[in-house]
Amino acid sequence: MSNNSSILGEAGKKTLMMGNEAIARGAIEAGIKVATAYPGTPSTEIVETLAEVAKNLGIHVEWAVNEKVALEIALGAAFSGVRALVAMKAPGLNVAMDALMSATYSGVNGGLVIVVADDPGPHTTQTEQDNRFMSKITLLPMLEPSDPQEAKDIVKEAFKISEKLQLPVIVRTTTRVNHTSADVILGEIEVVKKEPWFYKEPMRYIRASMAWNLTRHKWLNQQMEKAKEIMENLPFNKLEMKGDEKVGVIVSGVPYNYLKEVIKKYVVKKVAVLKISAINPLPEKLIKKLLSKVDKVLVLEELEPYLEFHVKSLISEIGRNIEVLGKFNGITPREGEFSPEVVRSALEKLLNIKLGKRFRDMREKVLEEIKSILPRRAPPMCPGCPHRATYIALKKAIKRLGLKLEEVSVFGDIGCYALSLQPPLEAIWTEHCMGASIGMAAGLYFAGSRQKAVATIGDSTFFHMGIQPLIDAVQHNANITVIVLDNGTIAMTGHQPHPGSGEIATGEKVKPILIEDIAKAIGVKFVKVVDPYDLKETTDVLVEALKFEGVSVVVARRLCAILAVRRKLTGPPCYVDPDTCTGCRTCILQLGCPSLVWEGEKTVIDTDTCTGCGVCIQVCPYNAIKMEKEE
Amino acid sequence: MVKEFNLLISAVGGQGGLTLSRVIASAAVKIGLKVRVGETLGMSQRGGAVISFVRMGEDVYSPLIPEGETDVLIGMEPIEALRAAKYVGPKTVAIVNTRPIKPVPVNLGLEEYPPIEKVIELLSKLSGKVINFDAYEIAKHAGSTRVVNSVMLGAIVALKVLPIPRETILETLLENVPKGTEKINEAAFKLGEDKIKED
Numbered sequence: 001m002s003n004n005s006s007i008l009g010e011a012g013k014k015t016l017m018m019g020n021e022a023i024a025r026g027a028i029e030a031g032i033k034v035a036t037a038y039p040g041t042p043s044t045e046i047v048e049t050l051a052e053v054a055k056n057l058g059i060h061v062e063w064a065v066n067e068k069v070a071l072e073i074a075l076g077a078a079f080s081g082v083r084a085l086v087a088m089k090a091p092g093l094n095v096a097m098d099a100l101m102s103a104t105y106s107g108v109n110g111g112l113v114i115v116v117a118d119d120p121g122p123h124t125t126q127t128e129q130d131n132r133f134m135s136k137i138t139l140l141p142m143l144e145p146s147d148p149q150e151a152k153d154i155v156k157e158a159f160k161i162s163e164k165l166q167l168p169v170i171v172r173t174t175t176r177v178n179h180t181s182a183d184v185i186l187g188e189i190e191v192v193k194k195e196p197w198f199y200k201e202p203m204r205y206i207r208a209s210m211a212w213n214l215t216r217h218k219w220l221n222q223q224m225e226k227a228k229e230i231m232e233n234l235p236f237n238k239l240e241m242k243g244d245e246k247v248g249v250i251v252s253g254v255p256y257n258y259l260k261e262v263i264k265k266y267v268v269k270k271v272a273v274l275k276i277s278a279i280n281p282l283p284e285k286l287i288k289k290l291l292s293k294v295d296k297v298l299v300l301e302e303l304e305p306y307l308e309f310h311v312k313s314l315i316s317e318i319g320r321n322i323e324v325l326g327k328f329n330g331i332t333p334r335e336g337e338f339s340p341e342v343v344r345s346a347l348e349k350l351l352n353i354k355l356g357k358r359f360r361d362m363r364e365k366v367l368e369e370i371k372s373i374l375p376r377r378a379p380p381m382c383p384g385c386p387h388r389a390t391y392i393a394l395k396k397a398i399k400r401l402g403l404k405l406e407e408v409s410v411f412g413d414i415g416c417y418a419l420s421l422q423p424p425l426e427a428i429w430t431e432h433c434m435g436a437s438i439g440m441a442a443g444l445y446f447a448g449s450r451q452k453a454v455a456t457i458g459d460s461t462f463f464h465m466g467i468q469p470l471i472d473a474v475q476h477n478a479n480i481t482v483i484v485l486d487n488g489t490i491a492m493t494g495h496q497p498h499p500g501s502g503e504i505a506t507g508e509k510v511k512p513i514l515i516e517d518i519a520k521a522i523g524v525k526f527v528k529v530v531d532p533y534d535l536k537e538t539t540d541v542l543v544e545a546l547k548f549e550g551v552s553v554v555v556a557r558r559l560c561a562i563l564a565v566r567r568k569l570t571g572p573p574c575y576v577d578p579d580t581c582t583g584c585r586t587c588i589l590q591l592g593c594p595s596l597v598w599e600g601e602k603t604v605i606d607t608d609t610c611t612g613c614g615v616c617i618q619v620c621p622y623n624a625i626k627m628e629k630e631e
Numbered sequence: 632m633v634k635e636f637n638l639l640i641s642a643v644g645g646q647g648g649l650t651l652s653r654v655i656a657s658a659a660v661k662i663g664l665k666v667r668v669g670e671t672l673g674m675s676q677r678g679g680a681v682i683s684f685v686r687m688g689e690d691v692y693s694p695l696i697p698e699g700e701t702d703v704l705i706g707m708e709p710i711e712a713l714r715a716a717k718y719v720g721p722k723t724v725a726i727v728n729t730r731p732i733k734p735v736p737v738n739l740g741l742e743e744y745p746p747i748e749k750v751i752e753l754l755s756k757l758s759g760k761v762i763n764f765d766a767y768e769i770a771k772h773a774g775s776t777r778v779v780n781s782v783m784l785g786a787i788v789a790l791k792v793l794p795i796p797r798e799t800i801l802e803t804l805l806e807n808v809p810k811g812t813e814k815i816n817e818a819a820f821k822l823g824e825d826k827i828k829e830d
C-alpha cells in the first residue's frame with residue numbers, strides 16, 4: 001500500500017502499512033544485504049516491496065527459481081556475515097526443507113530470518129499446513145507476530161536473535177497478519193558495516209563426516225538451551241494478570257486481536273491473559289506463572305493444538321488440576337480461520353456467561369434465503385486469458401483424434417491455468433503441488449494405462465520444479481505430452497518475472513531462458529512453440545504431439561492478458577453482430593470468457609473488459625463475432 | 632474520539648474496491664485515527680469476489696468486522712453487496728451500485744442472477760438503511776466506466792457518515808489514483824456527491 005518514500009520513511013513516523021510491507025521495513029531497519037523469495041500468497045508483497053527499493057538501498061533482492069534456491073542464496077549470504085531474509089508461503093517451506101535441515105547444523109554468521117506465511121482459511125493455499133510444528137522438526141527458534149506493528153518489530157528482533165544464537169530464525173505469520181494493513185510506527189534503520197567474508201570451517205559447513213554431524217547436533221541443542229532464556233524474556237510475550245483471576249487465556253497470533261476487542265467491548269474482567277510470540281522454545285516459566293494461579297484455561301490458536309499440547313504437559317508438570325478448553329474438547333475448531341465470533345463464544349464457555357445479544361431468528365432466516373439465491377463468484381480466467389485458448393485447443397485435438405475426453409487424462413499444475421477446473425472448461429484432472437503434473441503423467445503411462453497422458457504446466461511452475469521430472473520422463477521414454485502454458489510471467493501471484501520473462505525483480509532486462517531450448521537440451525524429440533490465440537494451428541500441433549510416441553513438448557506462448565492490457569498491447573474489443581447471432585450460445589458454452597455476457601436471447605460482448613483476443617471469433621459457428629477495425 | 636467505526640467494501644475484482652479501502656484507510660491515518668484493514672489479496676484483479684474491512688477507532692484491534700456491526704457498506708455490485716449480508720445490521724447504512732456484473736456460471740445458465748429488487752429487499756431486511764443507484768451510468772457521465780469507485784466514495788462522503796473530513800478524503804483519493812486520471816476521478820466523486828444531495 002505504500003510507495004517508496006513511506007517504506008523508507010523516518011523513524012517515529014506513523015504510516016499505513018500492510019503486514020508484508022511492515023515485514024519488509026523490519027528487514028530494512030535490520031540492515032539486510034540480501035532478500036530472496038519465490039512468490040506465494042500471502043507472502044509475496046514482502047520481497048515485492050523490497051525489490052522496489054533495492055537500488056536505493058544497494059541490496060540484492062530477487063525472485064528465485066524456487067524456495068529451496070531462495071533459501072540457499074540467503075544462506076550463502078548469511079555465511080559471509082551479512083544479514084539476509086527469505087520469504088515463502090506455507091508449502092514453500094516443504095520445498096526448502098532439505099536445505100533448512102542442514103542449515104541447523106552449520107548455523108549462520110550474519111542474521112538469517114525465514115518468513116513463512118501460513119494460511120488458515122485457507123484463502124489461497126493447497127493445505128492448511130501448520131508450520132509451527134516445523135520448529136520442532138528443525139529445532140530452530142520461531143516467533144509469531146499478531147499484527148503488522150509486531151511483524152515489523154519481531155522481524156527486526158529476529159535478526160538479533162539469529163546472530164546471538166548463530167541460527168536461522170523462523171518468523172511464522174498467518175494471512176491476517178500479512179494482508180492486514182494498520183498504522184505502523186517506523187523504527188531506526190540500522191547501518192550495518194560489515195565486509196562479507198566466508199571463513200573456512202569444515203566441521204560447520206560439511207555434512208559428510210558423521211562425527212562432525214553428531215558434534216553439531218549437540219551444538220544445536222546447546223544453542224536452543226540458550227534460546228530458552230531469550231524467549232522467556234522476549235518483550236512480545238505479554239502476561240496481563242493481577243493474581244486473583246481464577247480463569248485465564250493463553251493465545252498466540254491473530255486471535256489475540258479478537259480477544260482484546262471482545263474483552264474491551266463486553267468489559268470482561270478477572271481473566272488473566274498470556275499472549276505468546278515465542279513459538280519455539282515456548283516461554284515455559286511464563287506459562288507456568290499463569291497456570292499456577294488459574295483453575296481453568298482457554299487456549300486460543302488457529303489450526304492445530306500446538307500450544308495446547310504444551311500447556312497440557314506443563315500442567316502435568318506442576319501437578320495442579322486445571323481444566324483446559326481448546327481443540328481437544330471441541331471448544332475451538334481445528335480447521336479454517338478464527339473470527340471475532342469464534343473467540344467470543346469460546347470466551348463465553350470459559351466464563352460461563354453470555355456476552356452481548358444474539359441475533360434474532362428473523363435475521364437467520366434472511367441470511368439463509370440470501371445464501372440460497374446468491375450465485376457464486378469464483379475468480380474466472382480473465383477475458384483474453386491465453387490459457388483458456390490452450391485448453392480449448394486441447395479439447396478440440398482430443399476430439400479430432402476420435403477420442404473421448406475421459407480417454408485422455410489431463411494432469412494439471414499450480415497457477416492461473418488451474419482455474420480451468422471451472423465450467424465450462426473443466427479441463428484439469430489434478431492440481432497437486434508445484435511441478436507434479438509431469439511426473440504423474442509419466443506414472444500413469446508406466447502403470448500401463450491405455451489412457452493418453454497429458455501434463456499441463458505453467459512456465460514458472462516448469463522452472464520451479466518441472467525440469468527434473470521432464471528429464472526423468474525422457475530418460476525412461478514415457479509416452480506423454482507436456483504442454484507448457486507460457487504467459488511470460490508468474491501470473492497467479494501478481495505478475496512477478498521468472499527466468500523466461502527477460503526481466504528480474506528490480507526491473508533490469510536480462511536474456512530470457514527459453515523453455516523450448518531446455519526441452520531440446522534434455523533430448524525431447526518433439527518440441528514445438530504455438531500461439532494459443534491461433535486455435536487452428538494450436539489444435540493441429542497438439543494433434544501431432546498426442547500422436548507422437550515418446551515425450552512431446554508443446555510450448556503455448558502468449559503474454560498474460562492482464563500484462564498485455566497494462567502494456568497497452570491489446571487491440572480494440574470484439575463485438576457481436578446481433579443480426580447474425582442466432583443465440584446458440586456456443587461462444588459462452590465453450591469459452592466462458594467473462595466478457596461474453598448472455599442477455600437472454602443473444603450474446604453481448606462487454607467492451608469494458610474484452611481484450612480483443614479474437615478467440616471467440618474462431619468458435620462462433622455463424623461468424624457473428626467481429627473484430628472492431630482499429631482507427 | 633472515534634471508538635469503533637466499521638466500513639465494508641464489497642466488490643468484484645477489478646472494480647477498484649482495493650483502491651477505495653486504501654484511500655479511506657490512508658485518510659484515516661492522516662487525521663490520526665487507529666486503523667485496521669482486513670482483506671485477502673491474491674485474486675483481486677481476476678474478477679472474483681473481494682471484501683475489504685476498513686476499521687477505525689481506539690477500540691479496534693481485529694482486522695475483521697464482527698457480524699452485524701458494519702456502520703457503512705459500500706456495495707460496488709448488487710450481489711456482492713448481498714454477499715456481505717452477515718456483517719450488516721440495524722446500524723448499517725448500505726450504499727449499493729445497481730449495475731450487475733454477471734458471474735460466468737450465470738452466463739452459462741448454471742446459476743441465476745437474482746432480480747435487483749429482490750437483492751435490495753433482502754438487504755433492507757437486515758440493514759438500517761439502503762441507498763441504491765446506478766453508479767456505472769454516473770461514472771460514464773464523468774468520462775470513464777473505470778471510476779465507479781470514486782462515484783461511490785463521493786456518495787458516501789455526501790451522506791456525512793464517515794469520521795473523516797471531506798477534504799482529506801478527496802485529497803487522498805487524488806493521491807492514490809493513476810497519474811493523469813485525477814480530473815475524471817474528481818468529477819466522478821463530485822457527481823456521486825450530487826447524486827445523494829439531489830435525492
Ligand SMILES: Cc1ncc(C[n+]2csc(CCOP(=O)(O)OP(=O)(O)O)c2C)c(N)n1
Pocket residue numbers: 038039040041089091092095126414415416417434457458459460461462485487489490491492493
Ligand atoms: C511451493 C509453492 N510455492 C509457491 C506457490 C504459489 N503459487 C501458486 S501458483 C503460482 C504461480 C505459477 O506461475 P505459472 O506456472 O507461471 O502460472 P501462471 O499463474 O502464470 O499461469 C505460484 C507461485 C505454491 N502454490 N506452492
Ligand code: SF4
Pocket residue numbers: 380381382383384385386387416417487491492560561562563677
Ligand atoms: S492473470 Fe493472466 S494468466 Fe492469469 S487468468 Fe488472467 S490472463 Fe490468465
Ligand code: SF4
Pocket residue numbers: 383384385573574591593594595596605609610611612613614615616617
Ligand atoms: S475477444 Fe472474445 S474471447 Fe477474447 S476477450 Fe473478447 S469476448 Fe473474450
